[in-house]
Each structure stands twice: as structure tokens, then as C-alpha cells.
Amino acid sequence: MEIKTGEEKFRREKLKKLREMGIDPYPAKTKITHNCKKAQEKFDELLSKEIILAGRILAIRLHGKACFLDLTDGTAVIQGYLSEDSVGKEKYNFFKEYIDIGDFIEIKGELFKTHKQEKTLRIKEWRILTKALLPLPEKWHGLKDKETRYRQRYLDLMANAEARKIFETRALIIQELRDFLDKRGFLEVETPILQGVAGGAAARPFITHLNALDIDLYLRIAPELYLKRLVVGGFPKVYEIARCFRNEGIDFAHNPEFTQVEFYEAYSDYNDLMDLTEDLMEKIVLKVCGSLELEYEKNKINFKKPYQRLTFRDALIKFADIDMEKIKTKEELFIVAKKKELAVEKNWSKGKILDEIWKELARPQIIQPCFIIDHPLELSPLAKKKADNPNYVERFQLLISGMEICNAFSELNDPIDQEERFKAQVIARKEGDEEAHPMDEDFISALEYGLPPTAGEGIGIDRLCQILTNQHSIREVILFPLMRPKL
Numbered sequence: 001m002e003i004k005t006g007e008e009k010f011r012r013e014k015l016k017k018l019r020e021m022g023i024d025p026y027p028a029k030t031k032i033t034h035n036c037k038k039a040q041e042k043f044d045e046l047l048s049k050e051i052i053l054a055g056r057i058l059a060i061r062l063h064g065k066a067c068f069l070d071l072t073d074g075t076a077v078i079q080g081y082l083s084e085d086s087v088g089k090e091k092y093n094f095f096k097e098y099i100d101i102g103d104f105i106e107i108k109g110e111l112f113k114t115h116k117q118e119k120t121l122r123i124k125e126w127r128i129l130t131k132a133l134l135p136l137p138e139k140w141h142g143l144k145d146k147e148t149r150y151r152q153r154y155l156d157l158m159a160n161a162e163a164r165k166i167f168e169t170r171a172l173i174i175q176e177l178r179d180f181l182d183k184r185g186f187l188e189v190e191t192p193i194l195q196g197v198a199g200g201a202a203a204r205p206f207i208t209h210l211n212a213l214d215i216d217l218y219l220r221i222a223p224e225l226y227l228k229r230l231v232v233g234g235f236p237k238v239y240e241i242a243r244c245f246r247n248e249g250i251d252f253a254h255n256p257e258f259t260q261v262e263f264y265e266a267y268s269d270y271n272d273l274m275d276l277t278e279d280l281m282e283k284i285v286l287k288v289c290g291s292l293e294l295e296y297e298k299n300k301i302n303f304k305k306p307y308q309r310l311t312f313r314d315a316l317i318k319f320a321d322i323d324m325e326k327i328k329t330k331e332e333l334f335i336v337a338k339k340k341e342l343a344v345e346k347n348w349s350k351g352k353i354l355d356e357i358w359k360e361l362a363r364p365q366i367i368q369p370c371f372i373i374d375h376p377l378e379l380s381p382l383a384k385k386k387a388d389n390p391n392y393v394e395r396f397q398l399l400i401s402g403m404e405i406c407n408a409f410s411e412l413n414d415p416i417d418q419e420e421r422f423k424a425q426v427i428a429r430k431e432g433d434e435e436a437h438p439m440d441e442d443f444i445s446a447l448e449y450g451l452p453p454t455a456g457e458g459i460g461i462d463r464l465c466q467i468l469t470n471q472h473s474i475r476e477v478i479l480f481p482l483m484r485p486k487l
Contacts, residue, residue, distance in 0.1 A: 011133045014098050018131065025131040030054045030106045037075035039111065043119050046111050053078065053121060054106045054129060057099065058136070065092070068120075071107065079120040080107050086124055095126065102132035150481050163476075169288055170465045170477055174241060176284045177261055177461070184276075186237040186263055191226035193219060193243065199443065200224030200382075202355075202435040203246040206256075219245035224382065224456065225443045227264050228411060231454050232446045239263035241461070252473045253403055253463060255481050264456040269384075269410040270394045273455045274371055277398060277406055278305035281369070288468050296401050296467050299367050307369040307398070312358070315372055320361035324354065324376065333357075347432035351378030364402040371396045381421040381437050383409035400467055408457030415447035 018025045033052045034042075055073035066083035084092045086109070099105065108125040137143045137159035149156040149163070156163045178188070196215075198205035200222030210217050223242045230238050241261050248254060265272070285292055285303045292303045316322045320340070327333050330350040337344045337353050342360055344353050354376060366372075374386060375395040383393035394410035412418050422439045429436035465477035475481040 005134075007135050008133055011100060011131065011135075014100070015131050015133065018098060018128070023128070025128055027127075027129060030129055032106070035075045036071065036073045036078045039078055039121070040076050040119055043111055048110055048112075050108065050110055050124075051121070052106060052108045053080075054104065056104050056132075057101050060099075060101055062096070065089075067096070071105070079114075079118055080109075080123050081112075081114075081120050082107075082123045082126065086122055087126065091126075099128065100132065100135070102134070102136045103128060104130035104132070146475075147483075150475055151483055151486075153479055166465070166469045166471065166477055167479060169469050170461075172288055173284055173465055173468060174461060176287050177241070177280070177459075180280050180283055181239050181261075181263055184237070186239045186265075187235055189227070189230060189235070189238050189240055191220075191223045191230075191240055191242070193245075195220050195226075197225075197438055197440045197442075199437055199440045201246075202437065204248060204434050206245050206247050221246050222260075222458065223262050224458070225440060227262055228451060228454065228456065229443070229446045231264050231266050232449055232451050236266035236452075237264070250482065253466075255462065255474050255478055257482060258474075258478075259461040260458050261461060262456065262458040264411070264454055266452045266454045268455040269453065270373070270396055270408055270455050273408045273457050274307075274309070274373075274396055277371075277408070277457065277459075278307060281305075281398075284464075285468065294468070294470070296470050297472065299401060301368065301400060301467065303369060307371055309371045309373055309396075311374045312372055312376065312392075313374070315362050315366070316358065318362075319365045320357060322357060322361075345432070349378065349428040349431065349433050349436070351376070351428075352433055352435070355379055363399060363404070366399040367401050370399050372399055380409060381425050382412055382418075384412045384414075385417075403463050403467070404460070405463055405467070406457055406459045408455065411451065411454040411456050413447060413451035413454060415444050418447055419444050 015025055031052055032054045034046070036053060036055060039046060039051060039053060053071065053073070055071040058070040058072055058077065061068045066081065069080045069082065070077055071080050082092060082095060106127050106129055107121060107123045109121045109123045112120055112122055114120055137155050143149055143156050143159040182188070194208070194217045196217060198218035198221050200220070201224065203221040205218040205221050208217050208219065222244055223240050227238050227240060239261060241259065243257065243259055245257050247256060250256065281303050282292060282305060285294070294301055313324060316324055322336060327336060330353065333350055333353050334344060334346060337357055340357065340361060342356055344356055373396045374392045375383070377385065377391055377393055380393040380395050383395045386392045386394055396408050397404050398406035422437060422444070425437040426439050429438070462474050462477055466474055469477060471477055
């Protein structure tokens with residue numbers, strides 16, 4: 001391994017000397033009695049009692065024959081006081097010579113307060129747990145370079161308390177999601193990530209190969225079709241917190257690997273799920289933010305229900321000045337899109353062109369929580385048609401600050417209708433739409449056994465985290481976002 005800095009060389013020399021002295025710089029076990037947070041919280045109770053803490057050294061302040069150090073174990077930071085009087089001159093000098101900022105150590109002693117009333121551990125014994133060979137990022141200014149922060153998230157978490165807070169909030173959001181669905185009687189399940197048919201959404205999949213069976217498989221783009229199979233099988237309420245993979249572009253709202261929660265409820269429709277979604281959002285936002293109003297991208301977002309409901313057609317009229325009912329053919333729609341200076345292709349399906357118009361012209365203008373309802377049939381091959389107008393389906397998207405947060409519909413449970421829509425998607429794929437839904441004959445077979453009236457929904461956890469932590473980029477809320485390889 002190439003040694004890149006003088007500091008690293010210096011630390012490696014210390015490591016070598018420790019080993020030559022018979023000291024293990026990486027012991028397997030420590031004997032801690034408390035974590036740093038408990039030591040802080042139970043300070044009065046633990047006063048004058050001997051305790052053992054362990055953690056990483058964040059700072060060392062030398063004062064002649066004594067020093068102060070800041071120690072963290074990830075739960076809190078606590079101050080330690082080490083002196084010749086407490087451990088002896090030899091062990092104190094040994095500490096000064098061989099221990100660096102970034103090292104992990106175990107410290108044993110008694111708690112006390114300094115004259116500045118700082119909660120501190122008077123160290124009577126110490127030992128090294130891990131010798132760090134590289135220095136920590138510069139403490140006072142944090143780690144600013146985004147490239148480094150994303151590639152080496154461990155450095156970001158070390159240096160930036162704000163980064164750690166984001167991911168603690170993310171965990172809380174997922175916890176609240178689980179709690180909400182569990183209390184409503186949903187069963188958490190797991191469905192295949194490796195799938196023979198990449199279905200459940202309009203997206204290009206990642207392809208892999210299973211050597212054992214000599215077949216190509218796909219990383220799932222959505223768990224939808226498997227979850228609906230479970231409803232067919234007799235589970236009326238199911239959900240999955242699912243890792244999904246889509247071979248698409250990377251931008252502020254997209255990462256090829258992402259997390260969503262999908263849930264399905266038998267004997268419900270999309271209206272029921274809109275009510276459920278409002279309740280869910282209020283619960284999560286209140287828990288995470290302490291208020292139903294928060295700031296995102298310099299806008300005040302109000303999560304108090306009820307949310308506005310606007311049809312897809314009306315939204316296009318309002319925000320793009322396009323009435324799709326007056327446009328009968330794909331060719332006409334293509335001309336309209338070109339006049340709007342959109343980068344559409346002639347071989348695209350009508351649905352794909354319409355979706356591009358929607359994403360580029362209408363969606364970005366919707367800031368407050370808004371349900372966009374009743375989408376055109378061409379955009380929704382898995383949703384139930386509206387009884388009063390079969391050109392539209394019972395579907396909604398929840399939009400916040402121009403981003404799609406939720407997608408849901410009353411599920412199509414007519415196997416004959418579903419098969420015909422799959423066939424139309426297959427034709428679209430042959431005509432050049434790489435995101436068109438493939439035929440899934442086993443799913444058709446499942447529907448033939450009978451899927452009860454069911455509503456299903458997917459919520460993008462990453463995007464929800466973006467909004468609730470006020471982060472512009474999805475990369476800020478994914479611990480290890482996909483990055484271009486370093487040259």
C-alpha cells in the first residue's frame with residue numbers, strides 16, 4: 001500500500017514500535033461499563049464511581065504534566081483528564097508519544113467536574129484499542145468537498161455532525177413508517193430482488209447472470225407484482241421496505257439504487273389510500289420535525305391535511321397550457337411537445353411523450369403537497385380504469401416541491417384486461433420504448449385465481465428524507481450513493 005503522507009509514515013512507525021514492545025494495537029475486546037451518553041446522563045449517580053469508557057480521540061490538549069482529551073463512542077462526546085499524578089510519569093509520557101488524534105482507546109477512572117463545570121473522567125488507567133494510520137479530517141471546518149463526502153462517507157460522518165443527524169433522521173422516518181403500518185395491521189414481508197421478469201414500473205432494469213441455472217435475471221425495479229401475488233395468496237395487508245434498482249440517470253432526485261416502501265390493502269381503493277397517506281405524512285412529519293410546517297428549498301411546506309387534489313388533465317391545462325383531450329394522436333402530441341422545446345423522439349409512445357411533458361412542464365410547479373389523480377390509461381398499465389371514463393385510471397401521485405413522493409392506484413385485478421395491456425406494452429417496447437412493461441405470464445395466472453379489490457402505494461423513502469431534512473440532493477440522504485469510478 002502506498003504511503004501518501006508524512007503523517008501516515010509517522011503513525012506507521014509508532015505502530016511498528018508498539019508491536020515490537022509486545023503491545024497489541026488492535027485488541028479484540030474492551031471491558032466498557034457505560035457508553036459516553038450514559039456517563040453524561042447519569043453523571044450525578046456515577047460520581048466517584050469507577051467506570052470504563054471507550055471511543056475515538058477527537059482532540060488532545062496538552063498542559064505540561066497533564067492533558068485533556070475529547071472521546072466519542074458515537075453516542076456522545078466526553079472529556080477525559082490524564083496526568084502524571086493519575087497514571088504515573090512513564091504511562092503519561094507513553095501516551096504523549098504513541099497516541100494520536102483518531103486513535104481508539106479504553107479509559108478507566110472516576111467522573112468529576114472541572115472548575116469550568118465540565119463533566120470529565122479522571123483517567124487512572126488506559127489502553128489502546130485501535131491505532132489510526134490516517135489523521136481525521138480537519139475538525140473546525142468540517143469536510144466540505146462533496147466528492148470526498150460521498151465517496152468516503154465515513155469521513156463525512158466523523159467530521160460533520162449534520163451528516164450524522166441526517167441519517168439518524170432517516171432511521172427515525174423508517175421507524176415511524178413501520179410503526180404506522182404495523183399498527184394498521186399490515187404484515188411486513190420480503191420479496192425477490194433477483195427476478196425473472198423486471199416488472200412493476202416503467203424503467204430499465206439491471207441485468208445479471210445466474211451461473212447455476214445459466215439464465216439472465218434482473219435486479220428488481222419494484223416489488224409490486226410479487227406483493228400483489230401475496231394478496232392473491234390470502235394476505236390482505238402487506239408491505240415491504242424494499243431496495244430497488246433502475247438503470248437510469250443520476251441527478252438530484254435519482255440514484256440507480258434507492259429505497260421505497262410499498263404496501264397493498266385488499267378491499268380498498270385509491271381514495272382510501274389518499275386518506276391513509278395524509279395520516280401517515282402527518283404522523284411522520286410531526287415526529288421528525290415537531291411541526292407540520294417546515295422549510296424546503298426556501299419554500300414553506302405545510303403538511304396539514306387535507307391536501308389539494310387535482311386531476312392529471314387539469315394539472316396539464318393549468319401548468320403547461322395543454323389539454324390532452326384535444327390531442328388525438330401520437331403525432332399531434334409529438335408536434336405539441338416539440339413546440340414546447342422538449343427533447344422527445346418520434347419513436348416514443350404517446351404515453352411516454354405525455355409523461356415527458358408532465359415531468360418537464362407541469363410537475364416542477366407544484367410545491368405544496370398535492371395529489372395528482374386520474375392519470376391517462378397510457379401511463380398506467382397496472383391501474384384500474386375509472387368506471388365513468390375508461391380512458392383514465394384510478395391513480396394518484398403525491399407531489400411535494402416538484403418531486404413525486406408517492407405513487408398509488410386502485411389495482412387492476414381483471415386478468416383479461418391486464419393481459420391486453422401487457423400486450424400493448426410489448427408492442428411499445430418493440431417500437432423503441434425500453435421502459436415499457438414486459439409480459440409477465442405468471443402474474444396473469446395469479447390474477448386468474450382472483451385478486452380482490454385492492455389498492456397499492458409506493459413511497460420513495462430517499463425523497464421523503466430529502467424534504468424532511470431540507471437537502472437539495474438525494475445523495476445527501478443515501479449513505480453510499482453511486483459514484484463514477486475515480487480515474
